[in-house]
Amino acid sequence: MKEIPKNKRYALGWYNEGITLLSIKDYEEANAFFDNALKAIPDHPDFLIGKGDVLLATGRFSEAHHYYQEAINQEPTNFRAWIRSGSTLLRMGKNKEALETFEKARDLFEYDGELWLGIGIALLRMDRVKEASEALKKAMRLKPNQPALWYFLSTLEKNDDNALTLLTRGNRMDPTNLDILLEMTRRLLHMERQEKAGETLQRAYQVDPDNDLVIRMITHYRNVTGKEPF
Template identity: 30%
Template structure:
C-alpha cells in the first residue's frame, strides 16, 4: 500500500507542479499559449495521450521552450513511456540548466523506474538548491531515505514538512510510518490519528494506527483500526473507476451523480451532497441529482424538504421509480394513504423488478383494508425476491388480519431470526398463538 501511495503522490506532484515559466528563446505566440493551456486542461483530466498531442503541437511552434518539453515529459511518464519522458526532461535541462522541475521528475523516475538511488538523490538535492521551497523534492528525498532504511534522515525531512505545513497529510502519514518502524509507537499513533482526523477515508492511516496499537498491547482497538483500514481500502477500490470517470468528464452530471451514489452508500454524506449538487449545477433539469439530494435529506429525517426534491426530480423525469417510492413512504408516514398508494403504483410501474416497491404497495393496501390487493402485491414482492423477509412478515400480517392465524404463524416461524426485528416477530407469533387458541376454544 505504501508503494501505491508513493506512486500516486509522485504523479500528483508532477501534474500540479507549476514552476515559474522559464524564459523561452523566442516568446510563444498567443496561439502557442492557447494550445499549451489546452494541453494542461487535458492533462488535469487524465487524458494524457490527448495532452501529449497538444504539447507536441505547441513544440512545433516553440521548439526551444523548456517548459513545453517538461510537460510533454510529464504526460509521457504518466503513460509509462519512460525513455521518451527522460529525453524530454533532459531537453528541458539542456535549454534551461537551472530548471528545478525536470530534475525532480528525473529524480523520481530514476528511483522508481530504474532503481538508481544515488543519481536520484543527487538530482533531488540539486533541485532543492535551485528551489529551496520545492516541497515535492524534499518529500521524495524523504521517501527514498525511508525505503533505503535511513529512517532518522527520513523522519527529519517529514517532520520539517509537516511542521511547515500542517495540511501536508502525506508527509505526516510517512512520519507516522517512520515512527512505527523506529518503535516510537505512541508518537506514530499520534501522527496517524491526526491524518485520520483530517482525512477519515485514508486506509493507510488506519492500518498504521492498528499496527501501533497492536504493538502497544491494545489488541481490541488495534483490530478495529485494521478492520476499518480493510473496509476503506475496499470502498476506495470501488470508488476509483467513478473518480477516474469524473476526472475525465467533469462536466457530465451523470459522472457526479454516480460518484455521489457510491459516497452515499459508504456513508460519506458530505461528499455525496457535494456531487449531487454539482450534477444539478451542471444541468438544472437532471432529475437523478434532485432525487439523490432527496434521499440524503430523508435519511436525516427532513421529510418535507426531501419531498420537495423528489417532486422537483419528477418534474424533470416522471419515470424515476425511486422518487415515486420514497415520496410514497413520506406520504404513507403522514397518513395520506391514497396519495401514497398512487406513488407506490407509479414506482412498480416504472420499476417492475424491484421487490420492495411491491412490498410497500402491499403495506398501504393492508392499511386501507384492501386485503386481496395487498396479498397480490406482497406475493409479487416475494416472487421477485424470496429473501425479502419484510414481505414475508407482511404476508403473515395479511393472513392474521383475515383471522388465518395458523397460516400467519407458519410463515413467521420460517423467517430467520436475528436483530431487533426478531423480538417484534416473536411478539407477533405469541399474539397469533393466543388468537388461534381463542378461535379453537370459542363456542361454535
C-alpha cells in the same frame, strides 16, 4: 517561463490547453496539445516538462524522465524540471540517482516542500532514517498539504494511534490514495480493529480492485482474521 518568439506565440495557447486537459486527467488530448507546442518550439523547457508530466501520469516513467532531462539540458536552472526528474527517478526505484537530482534542485532553491518530500522519500528508501525524518519534517513545515507526506511520516511512527492520526490527515486530502488506505488497514489490523480495517480495505478495493497491493492486503486480512473483509 522562457521567452517565446513573437511569431510562435500560438504555441503558448497549445501549451496552456495541454495544462488544462492534464489537470482534468484527459491525458490523450493533453498529450496531443503538448506535441503541437513542441512541434512549434522543440527545445522549450516548459513544453518539454508538460510532455513529461503526461508521460509520468500515464506510467511511462523512462520516457517522462527523458523529457525532464531535455528540459534541464535546455535550461539548467529550471527548478521544476529537476524536481520532476527526481520524482520520476523515485517512481523508477532509482533512489540514489533521485537523491542526487533533488540535491541539485536544492542548490537552486531550498525552501520548497516538494523538494524535501522527495529527499525524505529517497533517504527513507536508502535506510537513512534519521536524515529522512528531518527532511520530511521540513516538508511538513513548507508544504503540509501533500497527502504522500503524511503517509511517509506515518511509516516512521511505531505507535499505531499516532500513525493513524497522520494517515487520517492525509486521507482527508486524498481519499483515493492507496498507500494511505492500505497502511491504515495494516495499522487497524494490528490494533485488532477488524471491522474498521475491513471498511478501509473496501474503500481501497473500490479505488482499484485489480491493484496487486490491494489483492495482497485482502489475502493478509483473511489470514489474520479468518474471514472476508467485506
